[in-house]
Amino acid sequence: MTIARRDALALGTAALGMATVPILGARAAVDDVPTANVKQPEYKIEKGASLHVLRPAKFIEPDEVFWKSNTKKFTDATGIDVKVDFVSWEDLRPQLAVVANTGAGADVVISFGTDPHIYSSKLVELTDLADYLGAKYGGWYELSLLYGRKWKSKDWIGLPIGGGTGPTVYRKSWVNEAGYDKIPNDLNDFLTLCQKLQKNGHPFGMSLGHALGDANGFSEWLLWTHNAFVVDENGKIALDSKETIEALKYATELQKTMIGGTLTWNDAGNNQAYAAGQIGMTFNGVSIYYVLKNSPDPKLQAMAQDTYHQDTPYGLSKRRPQSAAPMNAMLFKHSKYPNAAKEYLRFMMEADQYGPWLSNCLGYWCQSLKAYSQMNFWKADPKLEPYSSAMDTPYYDGYKGPISAASAAVIANYTVVDMFASVVTGNATPEAAAKLAAKQAERYYKNA
Amino acid sequence: MDATVDVGVRHLGFVRKPDGWVTRLFDNKSFLVFLCLLPSMGLLVVFLTYPLGLGLWLSMTDTTIGQPGQFIGLDNFTDLMDDPVFWMSVTNTIFYTTVATVGKFALGLWLALLLNHHIPFKSFIRAIVLLPWIVPTVLSAIAWWWIYSPQFSIVSYVIVDVLHLRDTYINFLGTPWPARWSLIVANIWRGIPFVAITLLAGLQTISPSLYEAALLDGASGWQRFRRITVPLLMPILAVALTLSVLFTFSDFQLVYAITRGGPFNTTHLMATLAFQRAIPGAQLGEGAAIAVSMIPFLILATLVCFFGVGRRKWQQGEAND
Numbered sequence: 001m002t003i004a005r006r007d008a009l010a011l012g013t014a015a016l017g018m019a020t021v022p023i024l025g026a027r028a029a030v031d032d033v034p035t036a037n038v039k040q041p042e043y044k045i046e047k048g049a050s051l052h053v054l055r056p057a058k059f060i061e062p063d064e065v066f067w068k069s070n071t072k073k074f075t076d077a078t079g080i081d082v083k084v085d086f087v088s089w090e091d092l093r094p095q096l097a098v099v100a101n102t103g104a105g106a107d108v109v110i111s112f113g114t115d116p117h118i119y120s121s122k123l124v125e126l127t128d129l130a131d132y133l134g135a136k137y138g139g140w141y142e143l144s145l146l147y148g149r150k151w152k153s154k155d156w157i158g159l160p161i162g163g164g165t166g167p168t169v170y171r172k173s174w175v176n177e178a179g180y181d182k183i184p185n186d187l188n189d190f191l192t193l194c195q196k197l198q199k200n201g202h203p204f205g206m207s208l209g210h211a212l213g214d215a216n217g218f219s220e221w222l223l224w225t226h227n228a229f230v231v232d233e234n235g236k237i238a239l240d241s242k243e244t245i246e247a248l249k250y251a252t253e254l255q256k257t258m259i260g261g262t263l264t265w266n267d268a269g270n271n272q273a274y275a276a277g278q279i280g281m282t283f284n285g286v287s288i289y290y291v292l293k294n295s296p297d298p299k300l301q302a303m304a305q306d307t308y309h310q311d312t313p314y315g316l317s318k319r320r321p322q323s324a325a326p327m328n329a330m331l332f333k334h335s336k337y338p339n340a341a342k343e344y345l346r347f348m349m350e351a352d353q354y355g356p357w358l359s360n361c362l363g364y365w366c367q368s369l370k371a372y373s374q375m376n377f378w379k380a381d382p383k384l385e386p387y388s389s390a391m392d393t394p395y396y397d398g399y400k401g402p403i404s405a406a407s408a409a410v411i412a413n414y415t416v417v418d419m420f421a422s423v424v425t426g427n428a429t430p431e432a433a434a435k436l437a438a439k440q441a442e443r444y445y446k447n448a
Numbered sequence: 449m450d451a452t453v454d455v456g457v458r459h460l461g462f463v464r465k466p467d468g469w470v471t472r473l474f475d476n477k478s479f480l481v482f483l484c485l486l487p488s489m490g491l492l493v494v495f496l497t498y499p500l501g502l503g504l505w506l507s508m509t510d511t512t513i514g515q516p517g518q519f520i521g522l523d524n525f526t527d528l529m530d531d532p533v534f535w536m537s538v539t540n541t542i543f544y545t546t547v548a549t550v551g552k553f554a555l556g557l558w559l560a561l562l563l564n565h566h567i568p569f570k571s572f573i574r575a576i577v578l579l580p581w582i583v584p585t586v587l588s589a590i591a592w593w594w595i596y597s598p599q600f601s602i603v604s605y606v607i608v609d610v611l612h613l614r615d616t617y618i619n620f621l622g623t624p625w626p627a628r629w630s631l632i633v634a635n636i637w638r639g640i641p642f643v644a645i646t647l648l649a650g651l652q653t654i655s656p657s658l659y660e661a662a663l664l665d666g667a668s669g670w671q672r673f674r675r676i677t678v679p680l681l682m683p684i685l686a687v688a689l690t691l692s693v694l695f696t697f698s699d700f701q702l703v704y705a706i707t708r709g710g711p712f713n714t715t716h717l718m719a720t721l722a723f724q725r726a727i728p729g730a731q732l733g734e735g736a737a738i739a740v741s742m743i744p745f746l747i748l749a750t751l752v753c754f755f756g757v758g759r760r761k762w763q764q765g766e767a768n769d
Contacts, residue, residue, distance in 0.1 A: 002496055097513040117729070209621075210708035212728075261598020263711040264621035273599050393540045405512055405730055412728035413709070421712040425623060436532070443527065444731070 012427050030355035031378045038136040041128050041346070049340035050081040054095060055110035056327060057086040060290065062360035070353040077347075099332065108345065110435035114291040114397065116330045120150060123157045124331040124338050126345070130156040133349050138371035141391035147328055148368075151402040160344055162358065162365035163324030165390035166217050166283045172308045174202040174280040182282075187225060187250060187315040194257035194281075202280030205273055207265035208251075208421040213325065214267050215417040216397070218283060221322060222247045222420060224395055225315025230410060230441055231401030237445060239416075248423045248430035249382030255424035263421055275300065283312055283322075286363040286387050309386045316390045323397060324390040326368060330380050366390035401445075409444040416441075430431035498561055506736035511686035511731040524737035534738065537716040544632060544717060545696045545749070550605055550635040552692060553685075556643025561677075563644065564651045574645070581641035587707035592634040596620035596706065600714075621707055624714035631715055639695070651677070690753040697746060718742050 058064035064086055071082050085106075087095055092111055099105040100119045109115075116123060127357075130148060132139045140148065144160040174181070178196035223229060228243035246253045255262075259279050259286050262269070270282040275292065282288075292304035311320045331341045334429040347353060349369070357376040358367055363384040367373060368391050378388045398407020410416065419437035422428040428436070473479055507524055511517030526532045563574055580588060595602055604617035621627045643687060654677065662672050700719040703709065709716035716724070719740055726735020 090728075093513070093730075097730075100514055121501070208711075210710035259599075260616060261619045261622050263623075264598055264619070264627075264707070266708070268601075276599060278599055405514065409512075409729045409731055410732065413724060414713075418710075418712040421710070425711065427624070427712065440531075440533070444729075 021082070030351045030375075032374060033351040033355055034138065034371050034374055035136050035351065036138075038132060041132050041342075043339040043343045043346075045078065045080065045340050045343060046337045049109065049337035051083070051335075051337060051341055051344055053084045053105045053108045053110065053344070054087050054092065054106045055084060056092055056112075057088045059287065060361060062362075063357075063364065064362055066357035067348075070348055070357060071344075073353065074344055078340075078343065080344070082335075082344060090423060096318060103332075103334040106332070107337060107341045108329055108331050110161060110327050110329040113160075113163075113326050113328055114405075115405050116147075116328055117151070117403045118405045118408065120157045124333055124335070124341075126156045126159050126331060126342065127154070129342050129346055133159075133346070133369060136371075137349075137351075137369035139369070141368060141389075141393075143324055143326065143391040143393050143396060144368040146394075146396050146403065147326055151404075154369060158328040158330050159349070160368040160391070161327040161329055161349075162368050163326030163390050164285045164365055165324040165387060165393075166214070166285050166312075166320055167322065167386035168281060168286045168310045168312050169274065169288050170281040170308055170310070171202065171303075171306050173306050174200065177202075183310045183313060184242050185314045190313045191250070191253055192255070194254060197280050200280075203257055203259045204254070204281045205262050205265075205270055205279040206282055207262050207267075207269055208255070208417055208424060209265050209269075210414055210417070211265055211267045211269065212411075214265070214270060214284070215414065216411050217322065219251075219416045219420045220395070220397070220399075221312050222251050222282070223416065224317050224321035224399070226250065226314065227313065227316045229399050230407075230416060231398060231445065233400050234395065235401040235404070235406075235445055237438050237442050239380045239419075239441055240434045244434045245430045248420065248433060251420050252424045252430075257276060275303070277303070286384065287420040289383065290362060307383070309383055311386050318392050319395070320389075321395060323393060323395040323399075324366065326391065327365070344407055363387035370419065397428045404445075406441075406444040410441050413440070413444075415444075464546050477689045482547065498528070503736050503739055506733055507740040508737075509733045511732040511736075513727070513732055517733050520733075524734050525741070527734070528737060528741065533713045533716065534741075536713060537718045537738070538630065538741075538745075540715060541697060541717045541719075541745070543628070544635070544699070545693060548632050548635040548639065548696050549693055551632065552572040552639040552643050552696075553689065555636065556640045557647055559640060559644040560647035560651055563648050572646070577644055578641045580638050581645075585638065585701040586705055588638060589634070589702045592630075592637075592702070593706045596630050598622060621715075622711060624711065627707055628710060631703055631706060634706065635696060635699060639692060642695075643692060646684060646688040647681060654680045664710065686753060690750055693749045693753055694746060697749060698742065718745075 055067070056065075068084065071084055074080065075082055076141050091310050093115070095186075096109050096111050096115060099109055100122050104124070126148075130140070143163065143308070148156050148160050149159045150157055170183060174197060175181075175193070177200055178193055180193050184190050184193060197203050206218045208218065209215055223244065226243045226247035228239070228241055228247050228268075230237065230239050232238045261275060270279065270284055271288050271291070273279045273280055274284075286309075289304060289309070292300045292307060295301060295304075312322050314321060329345055331338060333346070335341055350377075351372075354367075354372065355375060358365060358372055359375055362377065366387055366389070373388055378384060396403060396407075397411050398404070401407065415437050419433045423430050423433045467475075506517070508519060508521060509517035510520050510523070559577065563570070563577065567573065594600060598604075598617055598619050598621070601617060601620065602619075604614075607613045608615065608617060619626065620630045658676050658680075659672055662676060667675070698719050699717060700723065703715060703717050703720045704723070707715045709720050713721075718741065722735045722738035722742075724735075725731050725738060729735070
């Protein structure tokens with residue numbers, strides 16, 4: 001199947017984040033979320049309360065539509081005015097920094113995983129709220145606990161809303177053609193599969209360029225499947241290890257099977273190449289499938305039919321070696337209406353609001369509370385299954401060390417990505433690259 | 449004026465009170481000068497001196513986004529001395545600036561000379577030439593990103609699918625040197641209009657009578673260019689060169705939109721590295737130190753342009769000092 005270059009361009013634009021879909025049955029009652037009977041915390045709403053909330057901009061339409069309608073429901077029920085600003089992902093962290101440093105502006109900022117840990121001294125603890133939600137909705141996933149609570153304590157400083165993950169996305173017919181009925185978990189088998197895919201002209205492709213989400217996720221996968229990690233439990237740099245060297249050697253072999261130009265891809269690169277039929281397999285969020293499935297073009301519809309998802313190969317890891325990037329809500333001490341803010345967060349996390357929002361995002365976000373995994377929409381399309389447990393993982397950015405500003409800096413500076421990229425292109429030896437990256441990571445951890 | 453008013457007032461029978469201190473103050477010329485300068489000084493202090501000072505201060509602290517830093521002297525700078533990525537960004541910046549500036553001036557001057565002739569639709573063509581300069585850089589950078597795409601490049605498409613000169617698409621940005629050259633080409637494309645239009649303005653100030661006189665003396669085309677055009681163009685060339693070097697040296701948008709400094713930091717310029725470390729990486733102090741490190745280079749480049757190219761001796765011969 002070939003797609004004209006122009007089609008691919010148009011698709012690429014869509015994949016860059018403007019996908020639109022029909023909104024499904026909007027106000028059906030939520031009866032597929034099992035809940036425990038737990039006493040709801042009573043927050044005494046401050047007089048004349050109003051709230052200002054920042055959250056990441058949508059990538060898919062329903063995310064914003066349902067967030068807004070849920071917020072309106074809250075205002076109608078309580079009379080509290082809530083102003084929600086949807087901020088582009090790249091601008092959100094600078095804006096968060098201004099809010100935190102000036103002690104003014106938004107009451108609640110919904111940002112990403114590590115952020116509450118960076119600003120913990122300026123946040124209101126959310127332990128009562130998190131304990132209530134956890135008890136009512138079957139408990140929090142492991143990743144929620146890691147990102148929501150202070151390191152090695154039971155104090156909640158963030159409220160994880162939901163995360164997205166990036167399992168293997170592949171064309172079933174092409175993987176079958178290569179002689180496999182599913183993606184092997186063994187790394188050598190996986191390499192063989194990639195070699196065969198390449199021979200058949202449907203190679204694997206994954207970015208080691210400066211693609212913030214994809215390249216960092218891929219290099220973390222390379223590390224964790226080899227039992228390598230950036231820091232140990234105490235935050236001491238452990239990157240320069242024989243496991244890392246193995247991972248680097250494996251990455252070099254894997255790179256040889258890939259389509260050309262992956263080092264130049266940004267986060268949309270693999271989406272575009274996949275939709276153009278140029279690659280047969282990649283690791284990605286649900287966005288590829290989502291765009292294909294909702295396209296009016298029969299060629300892309302057929303491609304969606306042939307597209308399947310599976311956890312990324314495990315290698316030496318016992319658990320799924322893939323983290324998720326959760327939205328994480330924090331409430332600032334400078335807020336004049338902390339109780340109203342807690343009530344708002346509680347309201348948004350309850351099944352009547354959270355359920356429709358989650359199910360209409362169709363796997364783009366995965367729940368942070370376990371009970372929501374029982375919702376019917378997860379079973380309606382079995383292909384979404386690998387996305388349904390995105391937060392069920394012990395792996396996070398900066399695994400196994402404490403979550404801190406340093407682990408965020410290593411990600412933002414592509415320290416590990418560049419280590420892999422310099423080796424797979426033959427510009428550095430594995431040993432030299434590991435040493436250099438360890439030294440660079442050390443600089444960030446030294447200050448943390 | 450004062451005297452006339454004074455006389456008039458006395459004439460009407462009023463006795464003038466002694467001048468209040470406010471009046472005397474406003475009569476003071478130095479005070480008035482100061483007062484009139486105040487708005488512009490205020491603007492400079494608020495929008496130039498303060499940010500620059502803050503940048504200098506930050507570069508000597510370990511401030512991160514979210515945590516106020518402490519004064520650590522020159523630690524950031526000594527750390528950078530050991531940082532191969534920083535040094536690569538320095539050499540990249542110098543290389544990028546030098547090559548792109550030479551390219552922009554060679555092509556820009558050529559274009560200016562062509563446009564200085566009487567050609568049909570002259571104004572229209574001049575307007576079109578300015579387009580790359582007018583289009584917002586981020587937009588043109590995205591266009592270049594598509595042109596350099598390993599999968600969807602129009603250049604590769606023409607070479608591979610139309611002309612059948614190659615079998616595979618060109619990997620413009622995947623390896624260090626092709627990536628650097630690709631960025632330089634994009635930067636030259638963007639910079640030519642500025643140089644061409646500025647030099648064209650310079651060319652039009654040169655009196656045609658000089659060329660006529662030279663023609664009568666039997667000067668060749670090259671001699672007229674070398675002896676009339678070049679010397680008389682020098683002052684404006686110096687200004688254009690200085691500005692162009694400054695723009696190129698501190699370029700950010702093209703590189704950030706096309707490669708983000710990749711592959712593995714080999715296309716980082718000092719400006720993009722400073723941003724990456726300071727804002728996404730949250731290490732404000734270190735980012736500021738990289739930005740501050742640009743200042744000596746910028747001053748040096750300005751001085752070279754001004755005193756090197758703009759020298760009167762150079763333009764008009766030894767005697768005209």
